[in-house]
Amino acid sequence: MMDSPFDLANPDAYERWRERKLAQAPTELSDLLVEITDPRCLTDAEHEAILARCRRANMAIYIGRTGDDPDKAIPAALGARFGLNRLDHNRGADEDAITSLTVQTDAQHREYIPYSNRPIDWHTDGYYNSPEREILALLLHCVQPAETGGENALLDHEIAYILVRDQSPDFIRALMHPQCMTIPASYVDGEQMRPDQSGPVFSVRSDGQLHMRYTNRARNIRWRDDAVTTEAVTSLKAMLKSETPWHFKGRLESGWGLVSNNVPHTRTGFTDGAAPRLLYRARYYDRIEGS
Numbered sequence: 001m002m003d004s005p006f007d008l009a010n011p012d013a014y015e016r017w018r019e020r021k022l023a024q025a026p027t028e029l030s031d032l033l034v035e036i037t038d039p040r041c042l043t044d045a046e047h048e049a050i051l052a053r054c055r056r057a058n059m060a061i062y063i064g065r066t067g068d069d070p071d072k073a074i075p076a077a078l079g080a081r082f083g084l085n086r087l088d089h090n091r092g093a094d095e096d097a098i099t100s101l102t103v104q105t106d107a108q109h110r111e112y113i114p115y116s117n118r119p120i121d122w123h124t125d126g127y128y129n130s131p132e133r134e135i136l137a138l139l140l141h142c143v144q145p146a147e148t149g150g151e152n153a154l155l156d157h158e159i160a161y162i163l164v165r166d167q168s169p170d171f172i173r174a175l176m177h178p179q180c181m182t183i184p185a186s187y188v189d190g191e192q193m194r195p196d197q198s199g200p201v202f203s204v205r206s207d208g209q210l211h212m213r214y215t216n217r218a219r220n221i222r223w224r225d226d227a228v229t230t231e232a233v234t235s236l237k238a239m240l241k242s243e244t245p246w247h248f249k250g251r252l253e254s255g256w257g258l259v260s261n262n263v264p265h266t267r268t269g270f271t272d273g274a275a276p277r278l279l280y281r282a283r284y285y286d287r288i289e290g291s
Contacts (some may be wrong), residue, residue, distance in 0.1 A: 083289025
């Protein structure tokens with residue numbers, strides 16, 4: 001943590017980093033967009049344009065020309081180009097560990113909101129995973145958008161950190177506590193599928209990069225029971241719900257996709273048309289290489 005901007009005992013390093021971060025942070029959705037031809041075979045210029053946005057904002061949105069081509073090699077090849085190879089084989093994912101996000105009513109999927117058309121509040125992916133299975137990068141590729149709805153809100157987690165720390169460094173200290181946020185154990189038919197998972201909201205990885213783990217769910221979550229944590233969580237929730245220059249809203253269309261270091265995001269409810277909404281989701285234990 002020496003000279004780390006995330007070291008609460010080093011406010012000078014934080015102020016220097018904060019100034020640089022805010023000076024380069026995008027404030028328009030268009031700043032995140034990159035037009036490409038085929039995400040399966042990026043040109044060097046396309047790769048660098050996406051990576052440049054990820055360095056500035058931990059995310060980029062590509063506009064590809066593959067339309068509604070359902071080839072699952074699209075997210076796999078794109079991820080590999082950015083050093084993303086260690087896929088999370090989460091429950092509900094397909095055999096190749098890339099998840100088909102579409103309305104599904106079978107017993108395996110129907111209890112989980114991502115496979116419904118209901119809205120999803122602010123979260124990072126895999127917030128219930130164990131520490132050794134942290135989701136560091138998230139890739140979404142749209143094959144078919146909904147007829148109406150299905151928009152996403154996005155926020156760089158480093159900006160989220162700044163907005164909370166500027167209110168009070170004590171809030172960050174509380175949100176970095178290893179027992180800050182606990183997701184209770186999960187059971188299916190009386191069998192435990194996952195134990196309690198406790199951990200911080202904000203943490204600093206061994207490479208010095210900031211990581212965020214969060215869900216805005218109201219049920220089946222336990223926050224550390226102390227006054228500062230309560231204040232910190234209230235502050236974080238209010239900030240996420242606010243409108244700042246760094247909050248982005250948009251919708252992925254056919255052939256479009258999101259490349260990100262698992263930034264916090266939402267999804268509005270949606271209504272399908274003749275063709276059901278279909279997005280591919282890839283979660284990785286890797287961070288975007290070079291970002």
